[in-house]
Every structure is written in C-alpha cells, then in structure tokens.
Amino acid sequence: MSKRPYVLASAATSLDGYLDDTSDERLLLSSPEDFERVGQVRGGVDAILVGANTIRADNPRLLSRSGPNPVKVTITGSGKLDPEAGFFTTGDVEKLVYAPSSVARRLELPATVVDAGEPLDIHRVLADLAERGIQRLMVEGGSAIHTLFFTEGLVDELQLVIAPFFVGEAGAPRFVGPGSFPQGRMLLAETRQLGDVVLLRYLTGQGATDFTRLREAAELAENCPPSTTFRVGSIVTDSRNTVLATGFSGETDPHDHAEEAALAKLGNDPRLAEATIYSSLEPCSSRASRPLSCTRHILDAGIPRVVFAWREPNLFVDAQGTELLRAAGREVVEIPELAYLVRRANSHLPGVSEEPTA
Ligand SMILES: NC(=O)C1=CN([C@@H]2O[C@H](COP(=O)(O)OP(=O)(O)OC[C@H]3O[C@@H](n4cnc5c(N)ncnc54)[C@H](OP(=O)(O)O)[C@@H]3O)[C@@H](O)[C@H]2O)C=CC1
Numbered sequence: 001m002s003k004r005p006y007v008l009a010s011a012a013t014s015l016d017g018y019l020d021d022t023s024d025e026r027l028l029l030s031s032p033e034d035f036e037r038v039g040q041v042r043g044g045v046d047a048i049l050v051g052a053n054t055i056r057a058d059n060p061r062l063l064s065r066s067g068p069n070p071v072k073v074t075i076t077g078s079g080k081l082d083p084e085a086g087f088f089t090t091g092d093v094e095k096l097v098y099a100p101s102s103v104a105r106r107l108e109l110p111a112t113v114v115d116a117g118e119p120l121d122i123h124r125v126l127a128d129l130a131e132r133g134i135q136r137l138m139v140e141g142g143s144a145i146h147t148l149f150f151t152e153g154l155v156d157e158l159q160l161v162i163a164p165f166f167v168g169e170a171g172a173p174r175f176v177g178p179g180s181f182p183q184g185r186m187l188l189a190e191t192r193q194l195g196d197v198v199l200l201r202y203l204t205g206q207g208a209t210d211f212t213r214l215r216e217a218a219e220l221a222e223n224c225p226p227s228t229t230f231r232v233g234s235i236v237t238d239s240r241n242t243v244l245a246t247g248f249s250g251e252t253d254p255h256d257h258a259e260e261a262a263l264a265k266l267g268n269d270p271r272l273a274e275a276t277i278y279s280s281l282e283p284c285s286s287r288a289s290r291p292l293s294c295t296r297h298i299l300d301a302g303i304p305r306v307v308f309a310w311r312e313p314n315l316f317v318d319a320q321g322t323e324l325l326r327a328a329g330r331e332v333v334e335i336p337e338l339a340y341l342v343r344r345a346n347s348h349l350p351g352v353s354e355e356p357t358a
C-alpha cells in the first residue's frame with residue numbers, strides 16, 4: 001500500500017446534520033471561538049483540501065490564524081474553477097488541483113494541475129500528496145468530499161462541531177450523503193465547548209489504535225519502582241497491532257528505560273522492521289548511566305514508527321529524540337492529549353504536575 005498523509009476531517013453542522021442551508025449566503029455554524037480554533041488547526045497541518053463545489057459556493061481563502069499557511073488542495077471532475085477565486089489569489093503557498101486525466105490535460109489555472117487518473121482516483125491523490133511531503137492533511141468538505149473520504153476509509157480523525165440550531169431544508173447539503181461507511185464505533189478522544197458550539201474529536205483507524213495503545217503504555221508506568229528520574233511505559237507492536245513486548249522504567253535494574261526494557265526482550269526479531277514503539281515519554285537522546293540512548297536503540301532495531309505523548313522536558317539533558325528519529329526517516333507521532341497521564345506519573349520530579357503550565 002502506498003503511503004498517505006494523516007487525514008483530519010473537519011466540519012461544522014447544524015443539530016439536524018446540515019453543512020449549510022440552501023441560500024446563496026455562506027451559513028456560519030461555528031462560533032467566533034470555534035473559527036479561531038479552526039484557524040489554529042489549519043496552522044498545524046501541511047495542506048488543506050476542499051471540493052471544487054465548496055470553492056464555487058463559499059469562495060474560501062483557507063488561511064491559518066497562527067503558524068504557516070497550509071498548501072491548498074482541491075479536486076474537480078469538471079475543471080470548472082474560477083482563476084480569480086480566493087483559493088488561488090490569497091496566501092503565498094502552493095495550490096494543487098487534482099483532476100481526471102482528460103480534464104487535467106486541458107486545464108489552465110494559476111496552480112499546479114495534477115493528473116489523478118481516469119476516473120480520478122482519490123488514493124492516487126493522497127499518494128501524490130505524500131510524495132510532495134504532505135504529512136498532515138485537513139479535509140474541510142463539503143458533503144461530497146467528506147462522503148468520499150469516509151467511504152474510502154481514508155479518515156484518521158474527525159473534528160465535528162455541532163451548532164445549536166436546525167436548518168431543516170431537504171435540499172441543503174448534509175455532512176455526508178448515503179454510502180458504505182466504515183463499520184464500528186469511533187474513539188471519542190475529546191469534547192470541548194467553544195462559545196455555544198461543541199467540538200467532538202473522534203479518532204478512527206490508525207489514529208484510534210495509536211491513542212489506545214499509547215494510553216496503555218502510559219498506564220504501564222504505574223509498575224515503575226519509586227525513582228528520582230522519569231517513570232515511563234512502553235509497548236512494541238507489530239504491523240497488525242499485536243503486542244510484541246512491553247517495558248517500564250526500572251523493570252529489572254534501576255537504570256532501565258522503558259523502551260530499552262521492551263526492546264531487550266526482542267533481540268533481532270524480524271517483525272521490528274514493521275513495528276511501532278509506543279513510549280509515554282519521548283525517547284531519550286543521550287544518557288549518563290548507559291552508553292546507548294533509547295533513540296539509538298530504536299534506530300538500531302530498525303523500527304519505522306514511534307508514538308509518544310510527552311516531549312521530554314529539559315530537566316536532565318537537552319532532549320532531541322524526535323528530531324534525530326525524524327532526520328533518520330522514521331515516522332514520529334506525538335499525541336499531546338495524553339501527556340497529562342505522563343506528567344501525573346512524574347509529579348515527583350521538580351516542576352512537574354499534571355497541569356501543562358507547571
Ligand atoms: N460547515 C462546514 O464545515 C462546511 C460546509 N461546506 C458546505 O458544503 C457545500 C458544498 O458541498 P458539496 O456540494 O457536496 O461539494 P464539495 O465541496 O464536496 O465538492 C464536490 C465537488 O468536488 C469534486 N469531486 C468530488 N468527488 C470527486 C471525484 N471522485 N472525482 C472528481 N471530482 C470530484 C467535484 O467537482 P466538479 O463539480 O468541479 O466536478 C464535485 O462536484 C457548500 O454549501 C459549503 O458551504 C463546505 C465545507 C465545510
């Protein structure tokens with residue numbers, strides 16, 4: 001399977017599940033606080049995708065409110081896009097238009113037009129985005145686009161905002177249309193009130209797997225003996241999410257780190273070439289008590305994916321595990337929503353409490 005970006009679907013709906021009404025005016029569903037949040041989420045992704053109809057209906061600019069502006073992406077079957085639309089004229093960023101081969105050939109727009117196959121193949125679009133260095137893609141809709149991404153099983157995370165009113169118009173676009181959607185319940189990772197709307201953050205697929213396994217890894221730290229350094233838990237899984245080994249700080253010796261303890265149980269296991277290592281704390285990059293850091297152990301074991309919750313604060317050393325792993329081409333996923341569990345397990349350390357401000 002070809003690589004694709006992490007896909008974050010984002011939508012605001014009415015109580016009865018509509019994305020918009022039937023008027024020509026764009027319907028504001030989000031509260032001011034939520035529009036601010038959406039602007040910040042845009043600043044944290046590499047690219048943002050909307051369907052051609054949303055460009056025609058809303059004339060969005062798709063700019064961030066903090067951080068760099070993301071690359072703008074759209075897909076079209078007809079090629080009917082106005083070169084004067086805000087999508088093309090705002091933001092000093094690359095604009096990508098994916099179209100079927102027959103349309104891409106003749107399309108002239110102030111953007112990079114990409115042939116996406118005949119008919120357009122959404123998997124090919126995502127593989128191309130990954131090749132262009134897009135690791136995190138925000139998909140803002142509309143209805144046809146959300147339906148396509150969900151029914152193709154291409155969503156890792158959904159950020160759904162519910163506005164406190166009804167639309168009630170049969171012709172208005174729903175969040176998604178009919179289709180064959182992935183089965184099973186998504187994992188509710190967060191709820192948040194923003195003014196008079198509520199944000200529901202769901203994880204699916206790999207996102208849900210990572211969240212669940214990392215929480216289990218963090219809970220393993222409860223086994224650590226009393227310590228004057230970090231209390232960490234780690235789990236190594238294979239490509240099918242089967243647990244290969246677990247470890248925690250101080251497991252067999254007071255100097256053991258969690259990742260080191262887990263990896264010591266696996267030797268040169270060939271399954272490590274497709275494994276994921278979960279560690280509640282970012283893997284260490286230098287050590288006083290042992291010659292090899294956990295980052296070095298992970299690199300030497302050939303593990304391609306690392307998932308952690310809490311960036312190592314510079315209490316003892318200048319931590320660079322994430323940077324070193326990424327520089328070596330390893331995928332590093334940070335899930336800061338679970339960092340509170342790790343801070344709680346380490347509240348014996350100076351300046352650390354469950355709250356992020358400490
Ligand atoms: N509340 C919210 O969060 C949001 C609301 N919206 C609302 O959603 C509505 C738009 O939704 P909708 O009408 O469903 O349109 P979309 O924005 O989902 O765009 C649909 C268009 O995308 C292109 N497309 C989709 N799938 C394919 C495919 N497989 N191959 C080729 N092209 C494809 C087609 O473009 P073409 O026609 O050019 O061939 C199609 O008409 C608007 O009213 C907008 O305001 C939009 C985003 C967010």
Ligand SMILES: Nc1c(N[C@@H]2O[C@H](COP(=O)(O)O)[C@@H](O)[C@H]2O)[nH]c(=O)[nH]c1=O
Nearest residue numbers: 012027028029030038058060061062140
């Ligand atoms: N109406 C609506 C959304 N609409 C989305 O925002 C896009 C326009 O953003 P901008 O470029 O900043 O003008 C629009 O095209 C659509 O994708 N989003 C939301 O979070 N909440 C809302 O209520």
